[in-house]
Amino acid sequence: MKVFYRIDVIRINCPAATGLSSTNHSSRPLKAAAEFNLLATMQVKNNKNKLEETMKKTLFVIVGIFFILNIIGCQQSKTIETPTVDGEKLVRKLWSDFKSNNKEVFENWIAKGFQSVHEDGARDRDEEIKLLMELNLGEYKLDNFNTTQNDNIVIVTYTVSAYETIAGNVLPTAPAERLSVFIYDKNDWKWIAHANLNPMDK
Secondary structure, eight states: OOOOOOOOOOOOOOHHHHTOOSHHHHHHHHHHHHHHHHHHHHHHHHHHHHHHHHHHHHHHHHHHHHHHHHHHHHHHHHHHHOOOOOHHHHHHHHHHHHTTOOHHHHHHHEEEEEEEEETTEEEEHHHHHHHHHTOEEEEEEEEEEEEEEETTEEEEEEEEEEEEEETTEEOOOSOEEEEEEEEEETTEEEEEEEEEOOOOOO
């Protein structure tokens, strides 16, 4: 009895055997790796740019916040630095300077935005300076002072007994109420408002 064995031959296409170059096959993985590295590098650069941009924006916000806080701090410092003042001394000094009839003295005393009121109406800064230049002030007495201060504003009410002529009108010498308001500006107290409640003799 004869036994036959079947041998199947499997042919493997080998590049070397077929005469084909292996260069194309081996270069594909290298090319893919190079492309991957390039993409990875670009992604890293992109992320770095985004991070730098975010850091710049964050730094800008922080600087802005510190700038605002610094401004607020300076304003608060100015408020704290406003001195407490004796309203009576301010008024007495003001009245002492009334008798000078010196325009420069009045301009130094009176703040911008000043307003006064007398029986004959209201006056602004320039009109009040003109009035004081023509003021004929004799002997006077200041009394009954009442002072209130809120930060850089001081309000003083008091009575005045005086021999005075305002705008050609002689005022009664009996004690009459006055109100003077001062504001602290540029390291000095300025006169910014005044009310004279003494009636004028016509």
